[in-house]
Amino acid sequence: MLIALEMIGLVAFAGSGALAAVQARLDLFGVVVVGLTTALGGGIIRDVLLGLTPPTTLRTWPYLAVSAATALLVFFFHPQVARLRRAVLLADALGLGVFATAGTSTALHAGAPVYTACLIGMTTGIGGGAVRDLLLREIPLVLRKEIYAVAALAGCVLVGVGHLLRLPAGLVITAAAVTTVAIRVLALWRRWNAPVAKGTPPSSFS
Amino acid sequence: MLIALEMIGLVAFAGSGALAAVQARLDLFGVVVVGLTTALGGGIIRDVLLGLTPPTTLRTWPYLAVSAATALLVFFFHPQVARLRRAVLLADALGLGVFATAGTSTALHAGAPVYTACLIGMTTGIGGGAVRDLLLREIPLVLRKEIYAVAALAGCVLVGVGHLLRLPAGLVITAAAVTTVAIRVLALWRRWNAPVAKGTPPSSFS
């Protein structure tokens, strides 16, 4: 079941990357590269931080095939995909939940302390999207928009707490992923945003 | 001979990075840093992904010296270099071919599966230029322009196939590098571009 969820997450992330690349008028190859990078980027960063090389995502061909196929589909059918706005956002939330919590679990297995594992898990969840935005010359969405990384962090912390309490891992990861998805979906639905600093921003000083 | 080709590639990549930095009005130091990053970046990414630390490119002083000297020359003689447009593009194609195929071979020797090695080799070839464009706040050229990464990938796949067929490595790498260079030069000459998605791009949805 975790694998099925991971595949949903890969599809969602590859699709969001490919759609953003189509909007930036990239060519076929650029769309596939950005799709792959968005889908696999979080896992690559996680494995590099944990010293698991070469990264699992680059060693698992179904991950590559599913991500590339999704990007190709988006390239040819992007108007239809863009119309599925809600489905894409929901799938993206699913992917965020699965990647963040599974990333935390991977880091714990690799021997990282709990708070380190939470940070690495959060990075796994949000990393792909951040790389996508950097490649397309945007300030990463995760830094600007509705509750996103906090939703990921909440799931990661639950996995960490479950690990400390020695609860069964499968159960904990599932509950944590559901929590992340729920927070993210509620934030989208209710348009929750984190506060912005008050006052005129100071002029640049550096 | 491989070393001679690698040096040509380093010079070409360092030169392209330095020239772009001069155009962005960076100062002397910025020009050298961008030149070094462009020349060495692909190899650094390759070694980090393979867990070969510290990265070979940072441990090989001739690489550093050649790249830095190239960037300095470009800083002082950039009008003459810019006039050598064709020579620079040809050298860049050579560098792409050498780095991508040698990167694939390095990854295979480090024990990566064939498709992983191809991806890492392609990343080695295109990574330096992508970092250059990110530093200078451009959407990476490799995502936007004539057949570039596909040329690299073609060479990487040839190296992978040669590895599976147990052909002699030196021969395979040479043939693969020639293939990459040929595709890239033809793409430049004939202005081959990958297709762009049809239809109005959907408005941003995220």
Added chain:
Amino acid sequence: MLIALEMIGLVAFAGSGALAAVQARLDLFGVVVVGLTTALGGGIIRDVLLGLTPPTTLRTWPYLAVSAATALLVFFFHPQVARLRRAVLLADALGLGVFATAGTSTALHAGAPVYTACLIGMTTGIGGGAVRDLLLREIPLVLRKEIYAVAALAGCVLVGVGHLLRLPAGLVITAAAVTTVAIRVLALWRRWNAPVAKGTPPSSFS
């Protein structure tokens, strides 16, 4: 004492990242993430290049706590912080000196050759700020402004020379850090800039 200096550096870097994020109108969470990334980014890059995983900065909770608390303070009190312009720049120079020289020392202990250690030390000093600027879609300041990376490099080279001469490490690092800070402060005070290339920059050729 090194730890006290490192804390000052973390506070300065976290503060500069958070302030830049407030100016870019990021929300509370974005401000904390950019602050953390700026403070910890150089050390993370250093450890990934040296194969020390998971990175020390992610495994040392006081680093995380101090950096996050600084970013939060800046979020709420940014007008006051922006008024402390000189103090912030001085603290940033301190951080640069400490991180660059301690980074060189870490790389030497990990067995890197001297020139490799110098490059990795310089990257440790300037890496966090470069990541901050990339996230906020700026050409990294270090590539554009007064003597900055050269100041870091000077300290790194001193650490490397001291290592070759087998001088006592604590003494060498202190002298090297002071050198870096002095060069940086002088450059700010005297507005030293590295030269820019002469002549009209050539039009883009790629």
